[in-house]
Amino acid sequence: MPTTFLASKLKKHPDKYFLSQHAYATYIIQQSNLFHCKPAANPSCTKLPIDIPIDSNLEDPSLYRKLTGALQYLTITRPDIAYAVNNLSQHMHDPQPSHIHLLKRLIRYIKGTTHFGLPITKSDLRLRTYSDADWASDPVTRKSTSGYCSFLGSTLVSWAVKKQTTVSRSSTESEYRALAAAAADTIWLKRLLTDFRINHNQHVELYCDNTSAIALTNNPVFQARTKHIKIGHRFLRENLANNYIRLLPIKTVDQIADLLTKPLSTPRFKLLRDKLTITPDSFVCGGLLEN
Structure with a gap:
């Protein structure tokens, strides 16, 4: 029943x-x-x-x-x-x-x-997250929209759609902010699994379709042209260095989070x-x- x-x-x-x-x-x-x-x-x-x-x-x-x-x-x-x-x-x-x-x-x-x-299905307990952003999508404020979704195995467990609080000066910046939000949610999910005594020792695969944002995350030197991005977003690279997450490129046509950011x-x-x-x-x- x-x-x-x-x-x-x-x-x-x-x-x-x-x-x-x-x-x-x-x-x-x-x-x-x-x-x-x-x-x-x-x-x-x-x-x-x-x-x-x-x-x-x-x-x-x-x-x-x-x-x-x-x-x-x-x-x-x-x-x-x-x-x-x-x-x-x-x-x-x-x-x-x-x-x-x-x-x-x-x-x-x-x-x-x-x-x-x-649907909630029986599958492996490996986390993977998809992150996307629609740059300057608001025609009035020109703020971008962030969207991300996380799967535990084949079951969708977390998702979010949110207008970014500040105006991004480039699509790379808007994607980077979306990645940071997605990474924060992903780390929280890993800790939640630990509370349920489920050890998720492997890294979480975080997919992004913006190659510039991926390059910025992997670059150990914070370039002068990107200093306007909040320093708080540096934790994205820290989690990458600690092997908590693994940032992977994905084709735009396969980006699931695209559904969460635009019509x-x-x-x-x-x-x-x-x-x-x-x-x-x-x-x-x-x-x-x-x-």
Whole structure:
């Protein structure tokens, strides 16, 4: 029998556990008065329409804030919507028609994926982390967006999407800041495993698709042109020197954390969603998965 706790349901399968929030996702759709809306295949859009229609169901700012807060809780089991929710959360004080349009699109996406969730499978206990950044992505403040996700074996255990606190002067700097945040989370996960008496003696593989950031991390000399990066980020190289982490390059096309930093085309979004292991419950509709 499935176990439900704080709107999260854990279902046991023969080969895995499945963590989801189907009932809570349905509740959000009902609160938005969009229960009969047409599902969308992508929670974000790469380009907004020129003429954005006014939606009378969502034009109330208080409803926008209520739904966005509820969606933040839904990201506990749905990291595939983490970027879209993070973007909406930055405009809760004054939502504009474009933000309401994006909120409606996100709810339409959830409408078609209410049975999606996070599988927990039996596998090895080796950590690996993917880190990415979208340089100067905010059109107003020109701050970058950091995103990273960590896997324990084949199970996704940690992820984050966050706007960086300062403006980065180059893509290398923004990627380096994202790497530092990812490394901090990775070291914390290693210590958490130790508390559970699981010794993770090998280094953690940390993947980045920016060769300049990797070179900067491996360079023992802190170049004058990069002194504007906070000295606190030096701990990234210290953990590298202590063999706690191992920094590896990865092709941009294979960078899973890309889904956490920017809106993507639908084919690429679905590809990375699968790699992020966000899938529908295989027991839904007699085991038929989403087309």
